[in-house]
Amino acid sequence: MDQQTQTELEAAAFRRLIKHLQENTDVQNIDLMNLAGFCRNCLSKWYLAAAEEKQIDMNYDEAREYVYGMPYSEWKDKYQTGPKQ
Secondary structure, eight states: OOHHHHHHHHHHHHHHHHHHHHHOTTSOHHHHHHHHSOOHHHHHHHHHHHHHHTTOOOOHHHHHHHHHSSOHHHHHHHHOOSSOO
16 A cells, blocks of 8 residues: 555544544543543644644644534533533
């Protein structure tokens, strides 16, 4: 497989993961962290790091909004259960 095709497949898989997490708001970040060792916030940080590597102007809030599909504060108010941090 050539590098371009591999990159396109990886990007498609990442977009599918993001969509899946946006659609399954009942899955809490703490549950993801305990089970998989990463959460939506980790994905946001990785996305931001990738943008920084490409010298793309982005901040953490913008990266989280991409991953969460809305501003983080809005997602937290709507979907986070337990103590609100």
